[in-house]
Amino acid sequence: MKWNQLWQKGSLLALTAILGTTLAGCSTSTGASTAGSSTAKDAGTLVVYSAGPEGLAKKIQAGFEAKTGIKVEMFQGTTGKILSRMEAEKANPVVDVVVLASLPSMQALAKEDMTLAYPEAANHDKLVKDWSDTEGKYVSYSASALGIVYNTKEVTTPPTSWADLAKPEWKDKVNIPDPSLSGSALDFITGYLSAEGDKGWSLFEQYQQNGVAIAGANQEALDPVITGAKSAVAAGVDYMAYKAKADGEPVDIVYPKEGTVISPRPAAIIKTSQHADQAKQFIDYLLSDEAQQMVTSAYLLPGRTDITADNRANLSEIPTYPVKWDWMGEHSEETTTKFTNLYK
DSSP states (O other): OOHHHHHHTTHHHHHHHHTTOOGGGOOOSSSOTTTTOHHHHHTTOEEEEEOOOHHHHHHHHHHHHHHHOOOEEEEEOOHHHHHHHHHHTTTSOOOOEEEOSOHHHHHHHHHTTOEEOOTTOTTGGGBOGGGSOTTSSOEEEEEEEEEEEEETTTOSSOOOSGGGGGSGGGTTOEEEOOTTTOHHHHHHHHHHHHHHOGGGHHHHHHHHHTTOEEOSSHHHHHHHHHHTSSSEEEEEEHHHHHHHHHTTOSEEEEOOTTOBOEEEEEEEEETTOSOHHHHHHHHHHHTSHHHHHHHHHTTOEESBTTOOOSSSOOGGGSOBOOOOHHHHHHTHHHHHHHHHHHTO
């Protein structure tokens, strides 16, 4: 379904339904429950809705406030929860800047002319071009890659291909995040299908036949692998794996040799913002040396091509599929429905 059709039917709410969220689920774990309130907006506070990671979002908020003196009210949630909140506030929008964990979702907002173009953003010429809008309607300040995360105590021979997880030795030992709950999992599945075509469905059918289990969102899919209850998670978010490994957990990650999908994390100024100048400063800060260092410290890929991480694989080291982002956005709903029905 096209985004404009979604908009006519209550767009953001319809898109949120794809991600399996409800308005009742729009709580925040950061304590910033007042984010987006009319009081905050009237006081000139910049309202930011951000799809984490939570620790990184807090550091960026603190760094921006210290550098500019501008107060930020932050709402933390998944991409689906953020879209759901925006839908609930459609009659009286309060958000100034939105940071999502799904590029197709941000592209949909831009296509509906909901984002304010800012082509003069600091360091815009250094951005990974495929992740950001050429007219500056959104910029991707970071990204994660999807891989196979496995338990190093349970697995002696790590998989090297997505197809390996369909082999008998992996039967009933693998999780995959639910694309109706995880934007990155949806990016992987639609990205894989955009590159492989309809024949790509055979992989997911083989997974189902081999006992691969849908296991909630990203962390819920990863936790059983950390404990050893499962051996691996397909389409695992790499920064979570790197962090768990650094924390001493028995996990590691491989990127299948045939390729994988990168999931950029785009940010945009919403056109209804009453604080456009401050919002532009926030975008500038996201692309600054200081914030990009925070990105790499959180085990994410930096959004700038001139910055590299020393604690994870960099973009040049990850084999990727030639995904079609427009196709992914247009086929998100039908793909989610078909995938979840396959596992019922």
